[in-house]
Every structure is written in C-alpha cells, then in structure tokens.
Amino acid sequence: MLPKEENIPDVLRSLTRVGAASGVSFLLFKKEQKESKGKYAVIPISIQVSGSYHQIGRFLAAINNLPR
Numbered sequence: 001m002l003p004k005e006e007n008i009p010d011v012l013r014s015l016t017r018v019g020a021a022s023g024v025s026f027l028l029f030k031k032e033q034k035e036s037k038g039k040y041a042v043i044p045i046s047i048q049v050s051g052s053y054h055q056i057g058r059f060l061a062a063i064n065n066l067p068r
Helices: 008-022 053-064
Strands: 025-031 035-037 040-042 045-050
Touching: 008 025, 008 045, 008 053
Parallel strands: none
Antiparallel strands: 025 045, 035 040
16 A cells, blocks of 8 residues: 655654664665656665675565565
C-alpha cells in the first residue's frame, strides 16, 4: 500500500532509526526532484552510508522491511 501523501520527514526518521540500530553512519541524505508517474509520484532520496559489510547488509534488510 502506498501513502496518500508525501511524508519525507517520517521516511527520514525511519531511515535514521534503522541506520542507528544497524550501526551504520550516514554521510548523505538528499531529497531529489519529484517525478510524476501517471497517478503516482516518485520522490527519490539519495543516501550514502558507511559501515562494515554486515552493518550495511542489516541496514538494507531493515529498510526493505519498512512499511511503504
């Protein structure tokens, strides 16, 4: 299920929370330009993290499990 409206602050809080739990350090958070895709819009967010192989793996697994 997709959200009815953009809520970038909540997304960033969720990413920060799972990043801290995974042990990664954030180097960059950058909201890119919104792209209209018919009835939907895509709001890309670029992030860069630093951590060990396993920390980054845990982080990627955790963000994959975040609610949409």
